[in-house]
Amino acid sequence: MNIGVLFENMDTADDACKALFSDNGHILEFMDISYIYSPKRPELLSPAFKWCQVLPHLTFPGDAIRFSEGADAVLIRNMDELGMAKEEGIELPLISDANLNIWNSFSLDLLDYFGISMYTAPYELTLKEIQEAKEAFSPKEIPISVVAYGHLPLMITRQCSHINSGGECTRKTKHKSMLEQNSPIHDTLLTDRKGVSFHAISYCRHCYNCIYNSVPISLISMLQKLEKAKIDEIRLCFTIEKSSDIVAYIKDFISVLKGTGLDAVPSPKEKKSDSFTYGHIKNGVE
Secondary structure, three states: OEEEEEEOOHHHHHHHHHHHEEOOEEOOOOOOEEEEEEOOOOOOOOOOOOEEEEOOOOOOOOOOOOOOOOOOEEEEOOHHHHHHHHHOOOOOOEEEOHHHOOOOHHHHHHHHHHOEEEEEOOOOOOHHHHHHHHHHHHHHOOOEEEEEEEOOEEEEEOOOHHHHOOOOOHHHHOOHHHHHOOOOOEEEEEEOOOOOEEEEEEEOOOOEEEEEOOOOEEOHHHHHHHHHOOOOEEEEEEOOOOHHHHHHHHHHHHHHHOOOOOOOOOOOOOOOOOOOEOOOOOOOOO
């Protein structure tokens, strides 16, 4: 089972890669790394690792999607991007993200038509349903990826939380180079009636906000089950985390995948019940 590491924020990606690929030794050198995912290739990314270009969650008429010539693969996040990739004749491996909601063989056939090389399981699927999907997709030999860590997106909207909170429009005030990265620029906290805070991240280049869950999904205690289910890749998705925390999380997952057991990481019982969630992988949705 391979591991993929996704960075939404390029500043965080560069800082984390500096630590991951430092002169003190490559933290990732013992692992089967599928891709490092990010909007642009991190400057300090070791050439030994493949880079997957992350496209925006939303695209609108007039948006210019630039497929990087230096990418080893492309993470597709909506059907428009899939069509653009086909129209431009992109020959790189195309990876569908979880929000494309591939639930059945009919939708998989559509992805197969567009040349998808790896499919990310929707967040709503249980482990049993992921296994069933894996079996159903086996004739097409399309690998499956599962998001094993990350603050999952709850809502993607064109309503700008930064402007609604009294801020100025970044598209009018920031230098063009800041918008080119398609990296988060503003982080606005939204608090619900129960006092729970949610991060509303502004992706200003394409003018949309993504509101993330207050606690991350973490499947570190289920990695053995995922490996038994023959999942091809687990993906760690980092959005609001600090670079130092990112390195620690990656080390924890590596310690389990290297076979050192769960001794190196807190068990679910040892952790606070509100510090993480399993998402829907155990109970699914109705």
